[in-house]
Amino acid sequence: MSSANLDQLHRSTLGVYESLLDQFNPGLQRLVALGKTYIQAFQALSSTSEEYFHALGRMGEQALHTLSSRSLGDVIIQIAESQRRLTNELDGMFRWFHSEVLREMENNVKLDKDFIAGSRRRYEMEVHNHASALDRQQRRGHQDVVEYTHFLRDSQKDALKEEERRYRFLAEKHCNLSLTIAQLMNKMGGALHQRAEEWGDCVNETRASRPRTPSRMEQMGMREEERAQQWTKREEPSLGRVPSRGPSPVLMRSRSGSLGDGLGGGRLMRAIVSCAPSPNPTLLDFSMGDAITVLVPEPRNGWLYGKGQNSPRQGWFPASYVEPLDQAPRPPLPRGTNPFATVKLKPTVTNDRSGPRAPGRII
Known part of the structure; x- marks a missing residue:
């Protein structure tokens, strides 16, 4: 192998060590810091979630003491308890994430900085020793670069293995994290989905079994419709047998x-x-x-x-x-409209003498 190729092989090996020291390890440190912030954010979310669903459960307990919404109160309590259990499961997953992922990455990045720096120093020292030996051989008129070539190739392979080992560590940790999330979803998701459908059925049953209380506007419309029906009945004669x-x-x-x-x-x-x-x-x-x-x-x-x-x-x-046929068609009566709203009253005359007299008027 020519000296140019040997020099390129040497620079490639140094580039692997520099990448680990200047890119991988700092990147791993940033991941650890972000992971800690992620856990803190979840802890705040978990605390707020606990308060929210605790309040929801209290409202369900209030519904249990009503005459109309006892079954709905039971549904609300079950929903609140299920969400609180889900939050607890998520809390356990984040504890695992902290101990099995973040802590391992933090420990490894501290150790790896010294390890990679030491490996690079040893490599550079060996390269210096081989270069000195080649210089001595060249002065004696005989230069054997085979051993030096094997050393450079083996060193590059070792450096690439170290680089691969670190990225494999990162991938394995997050594969385990994904599996943990998937297990949690299988554990809670299927049961929660089934229970949510059952809760929805219970809510729909209350809508179908007991009429809800009409709003004020609906009550007014119902009263007006009843008046319209009574007015129509007064107009229609009773039918006897055909x-x-x-x-x-x-x-x-x-x-x-x-x-x-x-x-x-x-x-x-x-x-x-x-x-x-x-x-x-x-x-x-x-x-x-x-x-x-x-x-x-x-x-x-x-x-x-x-x-x-x-x-x-x-x-x-x-x-x-x-x-x-010669009578004007009756206008349709809109639903909920007062049938008496269009009735025009004839002006009336009263002989009530209790009112005040107008000036100059003789009664």
């Missing part, structure tokens, strides 16, 4: 004397609500807004007889479902 058959031809005659056939005779009405189809063949179905020809002069038991304008079928239907 007449057994259609009207006689005599009742279907119009005022002019002609026989009303549903096309030229009878009153035209407009459906204000829909009448759903029925298995009873004597009933007439239609949709809201349809024109209906009424073929009887007066309701029977609250029923009218007629036919749809666009249908040949005839039948009975509730009299309250239609209104005269």
Whole structure:
């Protein structure tokens, strides 16, 4: 091997030692410092978490003493206890991280600084000794560089092994950390996921089994809707039994004397609500807004007889479902709207003499 190649091999070996002293060991020291800060941050988080879930548990205990939310209180207490156990497990993992990772790295980086510095000094001393021997051989006219070449190659291999050993140590420690986290997740995650689903089912059961207390606005809307229904009931006559058959031809005659056939005779009405189809063949179905020809002069038991304008079928239907076609359509009543809000009161005159007299007015 030429002297240039030997010099390059020597510089490469020195570069490995310099990398360990100037980059790896300082980097490991920074990792240790950051790890300690990481643990301190978790300890603060753990303390806050303990306070938070302890307070959550107290609220669950309050719910246990209510008449409406006892089962929900039990769920809240279970959630708080599960989270506190999870925090304790995490606390144990961080204690392991401190003892098995941070402390080992901190101890090794202190020892390694002296070890690598000593290894480099020994290497440089051996290189100096070999170089002196080669100079003496050169002065005698005979120079054998084989032994020196083997020494440089072996030294470089040793330096590379030391470099690899340190990065392997770093990787192994954090592989173990990842395994510890995975074991914790398998231990707590599956059970917590299953329990969370059970808690959700319990919460949904309370929503389905017992009606929740409506808000004030919802209560007002419900009262207004009840009033609207009562108002509608007052307008609708009670329905008796459906007449057994259609009207006689005599009742279907119009005022002019002609026989009303549903096309030229009878009153035209407009459906204000829909009448759903029925298995009873004597009933007439239609949709809201349809024109209906009424073929009887007066309701029977609250029923009218007629036919749809666009249908040949005839039948009975509730009299309250239609209104005269020439009457303005009723505006739809929005849900929760006061049906009395649009009522206009007529002005009234009172003869109350208790009020003050206007100046100059004779009563």
